[in-house]
Amino acid sequence: MPKEKLLTFTDRGIYCLRANLYLDPWKPVDKAIVTHGHSDHARPGSRHYIAQHDSVPILKLRLGDSPVTGIGYGEPFSINGVTFSLHPAGHIIGSAQVRVEYKGEIWVFTGDYKTENDNLCTPYESIKCNVFISESTFALPVYRWRPQAEVFAEINSWWRRNAEAGKTSLLLGYTLGKAQRLFHNVDPSIGRIFGHGAICNMHEVLRTHGIPLRPLERITSETDRRLFPGSLVIAPPSALSSPWVRKFYPFATGTASGWMQVRGARRRRAVDRGFVLSDHADWPGLLAAIRDTGAERVFLTHGYSAVLARYLSEQGLDASVVETEYKGEMDEETDTQDLPEKS
Numbered sequence: 109m110p111k112e113k114l115l116t117f118t119d120r121g122i123y124c125l126r127a128n129l130y131l132d133p134w135k136p137v138d139k140a141i142v143t144h145g146h147s148d149h150a151r152p153g154s155r156h157y158i159a160q161h162d163s164v165p166i167l168k169l170r171l172g173d174s175p176v177t178g179i180g181y182g183e184p185f186s187i188n189g190v191t192f193s194l195h196p197a198g199h200i201i202g203s204a205q206v207r208v209e210y211k212g213e214i215w216v217f218t219g220d221y222k223t224e225n226d227n228l229c230t231p232y233e234s235i236k237c238n239v240f241i242s243e244s245t246f247a248l249p250v251y252r253w254r255p256q257a258e259v260f261a262e263i264n265s266w267w268r269r270n271a272e273a274g275k276t277s278l279l280l281g282y283t284l285g286k287a288q289r290l291f292h293n294v295d296p297s298i299g300r301i302f303g304h305g306a307i308c309n310m311h312e313v314l315r316t317h318g319i320p321l322r323p324l325e326r327i328t329s330e331t332d333r334r335l336f337p338g339s340l341v342i343a344p345p346s347a348l349s350s351p352w353v354r355k356f357y358p359f360a361t362g363t364a365s366g367w368m369q370v371r372g373a374r375r376r377r378a379v380d381r382g383f384v385l386s387d388h389a390d391w392p393g394l395l396a397a398i399r400d401t402g403a404e405r406v407f408l409t410h411g412y413s414a415v416l417a418r419y420l421s422e423q424g425l426d427a428s429v430v431e432t433e434y435k436g437e438m439d440e441e442t443d444t445q446d447l448p449e450k451s
Contacts, residue, residue, distance in 0.1 A: 111128070111392070111436070111440075112125065113133070113331035114126075114190075114208055114210050114213055114215050114239070115208060115215050115239075115241070116315045117430045117431070117432070118119075118138075119135070119174075120133050120134070120135040120137055120275070121134055121135065121137065121140070121432075122217060122241070122432075123134030124190060124208060124211060124341050126188055126189065126190050127187035127188050127190040127192070128187075129141060129187060129192075129391070130154075130189070131206050131217050132149045132150075132217075132219060132271040133144070133151065133154065134148075134151050134432070134433040134434075135151070135153070136152075136153030136154050136155075137154050137155075137314065138156065139154070139155065139156050139157075139158070140154045140156070140157050140158070140365070141157075141158045141159070141192065141194075141206050142157050142158070142159045142163065142165055142167060143197065143203060143204050143205065143206060143217070143218070143219025143220070144160075144166075144197065144199055144200055144202060144203035144204065144219055144220065144405040144429070145159075145163050145166035145167055145170060145200070145202065146200070146220070146282055146284060146285070147170065148433065148434045148435040148436075149219055149220070149434060150163075150166075150167055150170055150171065152170070152172065153174075153176070155174070155175075156174070156175050156176075156177070156373075157171065157174060157175070157176045157177070158176075158177045158263060158437075159176060159177075159178065159179070159194075159202065159204070160178065160179060160180070160181060160194045160202045160203070160204040161178040161202070162201050162202030162295045162317065162319065162435055163178075163201075163202030163203070163204070164176050164178040164202075164317075165313045165317040166284065166313065166314075167446075168204060169309075169313050171311070179194050180191075180194075180308050181194055181195055181196055181204065181230065181233075182194075182195060182274050183305055186223070187402065188323075189209075189210060189211075190209070190210045191209045191210070192206060192207065192208055193207045194206060194232045195207055195208075195235055196229075196231060196232055196233045197218060197220065197221040197222075197232060197422075198221055198223060198224070198225070198226070198228040198231050198232030198233075198287065199219065199220040199222055199224045199229070199230060199317055199387050199388070199423075200220075200284060200285030200288075200289075201229045201288060201314060202229070202389055203221070203229065204219065204221065204222065205217065205218045205219065205233070205235060205298055205437060206219070207235055207237070207425055211228075211290040213238055213239075213443055214235075214237040214238070214239075214294075215237060215238065215239040215240075215241065216237040216240050216241065216316070216401065216403075217241040218240070218241060218242050218243055218397075219243070220243050220245070220387070220388055220434075220436065221242075221243065221389055221397070222258060222338075222386065222387050222388055222389050222393065223353050223389050223390070223393040223396065223397055224253065224255075224339070224393070225256075225299065226256060226257060226289050226293070227256070227292065227293060228288060228289055228292045228293070232397070232403060234397065235401060236401060236402050237401050237402070237403050238403060238404055238405070239403055239404070239405045239406075240398060240401045240403035240405070240406050240407070240408070241406075241407045241408075241409065242394065242397065242398060242406060242407070242408055242409070243388065243389075243408075243409050243411060243434070243436065244248075244394060244408045244409065244410065244411035244412055244413040244416045245366075245388040245389075245410060245412075245436035246288040246366050246386060246389065246390050246391065246394075246411065246412070247391060247411050247412035247413065247415055247416035248391060248412050248415060249391050250254050250369060250370065250389050250391075251366060251369055251386075251390045252369075252390050252391055252392060253366070253369075253384060253385075253386060253390045253392070253393075254384065255326060256293070256385070259364075259383055259384060259385050260293045260294060260295075260380055262383060263279070263290075263362070264294060264295045264298060266360070266362060266381055266383075266405055267279075267294070267295075267298050267299070267340050268298055268408075270359075270360045270414075271298060271299050271337075271338035271339075272330075274337045274338065274358065275337065275338075275358045275359055275360050276336040276337055276338070276339055276340075276341055276357075276358070277339070277340045277341065277360055277361070277362065278341050278343060278348070278353065278356055278359045278360065278361045278362070279340060279341065279342050279343070279362050279363070279364065280342075280343055280345045280347070280348060280361065280362065280363040280364070280379065281342065281344070281345075281363070281364045281365075282344060282346065283306050283307050283310055283324070283344045284310055285387050286364055286365075286385070286387060287303070287307045287310070287311070287342050288310075288311065288314065288319075288321060289385070289387065290342055290364060290385075291303070291311070291321065291322070291324060291342055292321060294340065296322070298340070299323065299338045299339050299340060300325065300335060300339040300340070301323045301325065301333075301339065301340045301341075301342065302324075302326070302336070302339055302340070302341045302342070303324040303325065303326055303327065303342050303343075303450070304327060304341070304342065304343035304344060304347055304352075305326060305327065305328075306344055307324070307342055307343065307344065308324055308326040308327075311324045313371075321416040324342075326329065327341065327355075329344060333355055333356075333437050336355070336356050337358075341356060341359075344444075345363060345377070346377050348361060348377075348378065348379070355413060360380050360381070361378075361379040361380045361381070362380060362381040362382070363377060363379045363381075363383070364382075364383045364385040364387065365383075365384075365386065366384060366385070366386025366387075366388060366390070367381070368382030368383060368385075368391050369384045374433075380385070385426065386412075387435065388447070394416065398420065398425075403423075403425075404426060405425075405427075406420055406425055406426065406427040406428075406435070407427075407428060407430045408427060408428070409429075409430055409432045409434055410432055410435060410436045413429040413430075414429055414431055417429050
């Protein structure tokens, strides 16, 4: 009789039959473990959610009254003999990989992850396992990130030049994850930093929960426009196409995204400057993460999964693609639908 798989891929999400529990389901279920708060992984409608402690306020903001249980990193819990634990994914605040163990067999589901320490969220942790389920958002050899310090030196230099020219620097990044990373790592001595309402909503939720972020000035209809020249304004990408940006003239626009690695992406997004900064692992990061697990089998989800599966197979690994409804960074950059501006 064939051995029962510890996790299976269904039309509702990644499922553990023995525990009757789903990982990041995209349809409503009774019980779900959620790796992080981005809307392609944290879907509404389930009866009960389990997530890392720092994700709890994010999920409560996004999912309404559904009960959410917070678990610390490395804190095991068991359901019907299956042991689960959450481990740092390094993607955004509160992001976690899910380790699943039963009778000595270990599977790890990463959700989304990055291997570089961003100085804000808990750094990625490598976990030994038999089967590894990995994202592959940027799984092409062209995607190789420069050290974060170099990118922020570029951002700070851009902001200084704009300030000297009497311009506002409008810096775009998705509301959950990128916005906090930008705010936490830019040089505040250059000038004042303001936030779009949706970003400030998330910022305040995280600060109230105890995340060590400095206060961020919210832009409201009463904010004196004379304060904007020389300042940095952090906003979601969707703000660029709205009338909201008119109050900042004259301004320069920049966007921070892994997609900026590819020539032409900046032009398509109608911004003046692109900064290559991603909260996902690059090609070398993905390869190193997979190698370090020691996994005998690898399943690849959203992104350039077919390319990575082919490469790993050529290296002798048992690698295959699984279809999911996760979107990666492309979805995160418009991830503001449940975060109203609120002046």
